[in-house]
Amino acid sequence: MSGFMAILKRDLHLATRQGMDNMMVVMFFVIAVVLFPFGVGPEPNILARIAAGVIWVAALLASMLSLERLFQTDFEDGSLELLSLSPITLEVAVLAKVAAHWLTTGLPLIVAAPLLAVLLNMNAEGFPMLIVALLLGTPSLSLIGAVGAALILGSRRGGVLLALLILPLYIPVLIFGVSAVDAVIGGFEANAQLLILGAFLMGALALCPWAAAAGVRQAIE
Amino acid sequence: MSIFCGQNLICVRGERTVFTDLDFNLDAGGALVLIGPNGSGKSSLLRLMSGLLPQAAGSLSWNNEEIREDPEAHADRMHYVGHHDAVKPVLSVAENVAFWASLRGRGKKTQSAVMAALEAFGIAHLAEVPGRFLSAGQKRRVNLARILAAPAPLWLLDEPTTALDKQTIGALEATIAAHRAGGGMVVISTHSDMGLESFKVLDLAGFAIRQAS
Amino acid sequence: MLHRFANPTRFLRIASVVQPWMAWATVLLGGAGLYLGLFNSPADYQQGNSVRIMYVHVPAAWMAMFCYSSMAIAAAVGLIWKHPLADVAAKATAPIGACFTFLALFTGSLWGKPMWGTWWVWDARLTSMLVLLFLYLGYIALVNAFDDPTRGTRASSILVLVGFINVPIIKFSVDWWNTLHQPASVIKMGGPSIDASMLWPLLLMAVAFTTYYLWVLLIRIRTEIIANKIRIARLKQVHG
Numbered sequence: 083m084s085g086f087m088a089i090l091k092r093d094l095h096l097a098t099r100q101g102m103d104n105m106m107v108v109m110f111f112v113i114a115v116v117l118f119p120f121g122v123g124p125e126p127n128i129l130a131r132i133a134a135g136v137i138w139v140a141a142l143l144a145s146m147l148s149l150e151r152l153f154q155t156d157f158e159d160g161s162l163e164l165l166s167l168s169p170i171t172l173e174v175a176v177l178a179k180v181a182a183h184w185l186t187t188g189l190p191l192i193v194a195a196p197l198l199a200v201l202l203n204m205n206a207e208g209f210p211m212l213i214v215a216l217l218l219g220t221p222s223l224s225l226i227g228a229v230g231a232a233l234i235l236g237s238r239r240g241g242v243l244l245a246l247l248i249l250p251l252y253i254p255v256l257i258f259g260v261s262a263v264d265a266v267i268g269g270f271e272a273n274a275q276l277l278i279l280g281a282f283l284m285g286a287l288a289l290c291p292w293a294a295a296a297g298v299r300q301a302i303e
Numbered sequence: 304m305s306i307f308c309g310q311n312l313i314c315v316r317g318e319r320t321v322f323t324d325l326d327f328n329l330d331a332g333g334a335l336v337l338i339g340p341n342g343s344g345k346s347s348l349l350r351l352m353s354g355l356l357p358q359a360a361g362s363l364s365w366n367n368e369e370i371r372e373d374p375e376a377h378a379d380r381m382h383y384v385g386h387h388d389a390v391k392p393v394l395s396v397a398e399n400v401a402f403w404a405s406l407r408g409r410g411k412k413t414q415s416a417v418m419a420a421l422e423a424f425g426i427a428h429l430a431e432v433p434g435r436f437l438s439a440g441q442k443r444r445v446n447l448a449r450i451l452a453a454p455a456p457l458w459l460l461d462e463p464t465t466a467l468d469k470q471t472i473g474a475l476e477a478t479i480a481a482h483r484a485g486g487g488m489v490v491i492s493t494h495s496d497m498g499l500e501s502f503k504v505l506d507l508a509g510f511a512i513r514q515a516s
Numbered sequence: 517m518l519h520r521f522a523n524p525t526r527f528l529r530i531a532s533v534v535q536p537w538m539a540w541a542t543v544l545l546g547g548a549g550l551y552l553g554l555f556n557s558p559a560d561y562q563q564g565n566s567v568r569i570m571y572v573h574v575p576a577a578w579m580a581m582f583c584y585s586s587m588a589i590a591a592a593v594g595l596i597w598k599h600p601l602a603d604v605a606a607k608a609t610a611p612i613g614a615c616f617t618f619l620a621l622f623t624g625s626l627w628g629k630p631m632w633g634t635w636w637v638w639d640a641r642l643t644s645m646l647v648l649l650f651l652y653l654g655y656i657a658l659v660n661a662f663d664d665p666t667r668g669t670r671a672s673s674i675l676v677l678v679g680f681i682n683v684p685i686i687k688f689s690v691d692w693w694n695t696l697h698q699p700a701s702v703i704k705m706g707g708p709s710i711d712a713s714m715l716w717p718l719l720l721m722a723v724a725f726t727t728y729y730l731w732v733l734l735i736r737i738r739t740e741i742i743a744n745k746i747r748i749a750r751l752k753q754v755h756g
Contacts, residue, residue, distance in 0.1 A: 246654045317665075
């Protein structure tokens with residue numbers, strides 16, 4: 083446990099000292115969403131209809147873009163080798179890194195999301211559910227993405243490859259994340275969607291650190 | 304009675320067999336110097352000893368217990384210095400060293416141990432300097448200070464003298480001597496001659512795969 | 517000395533015996549299946565002759581799933597027992613499976629035109645197939661993304677296992693997302709009520725597709741083994 087906290091603290095430290103790097107992810111998120119009114123036209127009804135979907139898709143892309151660096155710098159400077167050689171179980175180390183990643187990139191996205199929902203004229207009833215769904219969904223994205231980030235270590239063209247590997251795996255989270263918000267806006271309960279998102283998170287918590295650690299191990303051999 | 308032993312080790316990297324049927328053993332306080340031409344597998348053997356690289360065949364044991372059975376226990380008693388120094392550019396020298404020491408749960412003593420380790424390699428005055436300002440030699444010294452800050456009986460050093468000046472090599476020799484005097488073991492690969500006492504030499508050129516026609 | 521490098525002579529010997537059998541089985545069964553399906557089975561009373569696309573579409577969709585499952589099993593065997601042939605088999609299966617998936621999507625789209633009046637509908641089954649195609653493409657991209665081929669094999673073995681766990685989740689999600697998908701689906705027709713004149717060509721085609729898969733798989737594995745030999749010979753040149 084102390085090892086988990088030590089790695090978490092170090093990664094948060096690293097992230098805060100390179101402050102702009104994390105802000106760029108949020109900026110990407112904002113710009114990607116703002117592109118949509120230009121693409122589909124400023125008609126408020128259309129924007130309101132697609133708001134939840136657009137925000138979720140943009141959050142997916144932003145989370146994926148930032149994940150490329152999750153293990154990359156540690157891989158290049160030898161820290162990843164030393165982490166795997168420390169007495170901390172590698173799975174725990176991976177989990178700590180994912181937690182730090184989510185706190186520094188996932189959380190800012192959630193903070194920015196309501197603002198974008200306003201820009202897209204989303205029905206105000208959906209706001210709380212958008213935040214709750216993102217809170218439940220984005221950690222799953224970070225966990226699934228960590229597997230991809232570990233597998234692409236040392237490959238040619240990491241970034242594009244990462245997108246190809248993990249975006250298909252993001253689809254279930256996207257479906258239920260959007261569905262939860264749309265259900266509330268349409269006047270229905272969204273408990274089922276939230277439970278399923280929670281189940282995804284539990285499943286990802288159980289499986290992804292293990293798969294990502296296996297990926298890291300074969301990368302540093 | 305040797306503590307750290309390897310028997311009939313075979314190492315495969317990618318699709319290449321690097322060495323075969325390699326044996327070694329190391330007693331408390333012992334030192335093993337790996338020599339051999341480029342590509343003979345000095346780094347591979349060290350990675351294999353550390354557990355980074357699984358051996359293709361053969362056994363690697365500590366007090367007659369297979370290391371593979373409990374890799375975390377092995378990690379706890381071992382320090383590895385590879386080609387990369389793992390110095391984070393935005394963390395200060397002291398923070399870099401303290402982080403690695405904290406993973407080994409030495410608790411409150413960490414801070415003083417870190418300073419003592421920096422002192423030993425003559426970089427105590429750099430304690431507050433962020434890693435990005437360091438030269439290659441200074442980074443290497445930070446990496447070496449890391450292994451002093453949290454004691455472990457086995458040191459695996461892959462070309463530790465790279466980028467070091469004469470004075471620091473002297474400090475490293477003294478550190479290794481003190482480590483061995485306390486019962487510690489060291490395996491070291493090197494091109495330059497280091498001033499070690501009563502060490503064994505393992506020439507890896509002798510274990511290359513025999514060319515089967 | 518090392519089974520990893522052992523010449524898989526025995527496999528090659530068996531493969532050279534089995535391969536022509538698979539080729540003949542594919543030609544004969546496929547020919548018979550196509551003849552029965554195209555000329556000797558009734559047209560559907562609603563869909564007319566376009567129902568005959570089923571004899572290609574359904575086996576292709578089955579094979580798409582079958583190939584991905586085979587890859588997952590092969591990858592698990594390769595990771596756990598480090599059997600070199602398993603890795604090669606997984607790698608060799610991927611492009612074949614991707615082609616089957618594409619064929620299923622393509623014929624599904626052709627079928628959709630007369631049935632739905634449009635080339636593409638976001639029908640749950642077609643959408644799941646599309647995602648499966650992406651999983652295949654990701655695997656193929658990852659296998660080839662490394663300079664060291666063993667790295668690519670190992671990384672993609674982990675990927676295919678993760679993907680395999682995800683396939684039912686994706687399927688469930690897409691079904692939820694599209695609860696209004698066509699209820700009278702082709703695969704559900706395969707119950708006892710289906711007429712024998714339609715069932716026979718369908719089964720023949722399914723078997724023919726499977727033998728075709730095995731045939732091409734054997735060719736690909738043999739090619740891969742030869743390519744490996746060349747690579748090892750090169751490495752010997754470099755390292756003596």
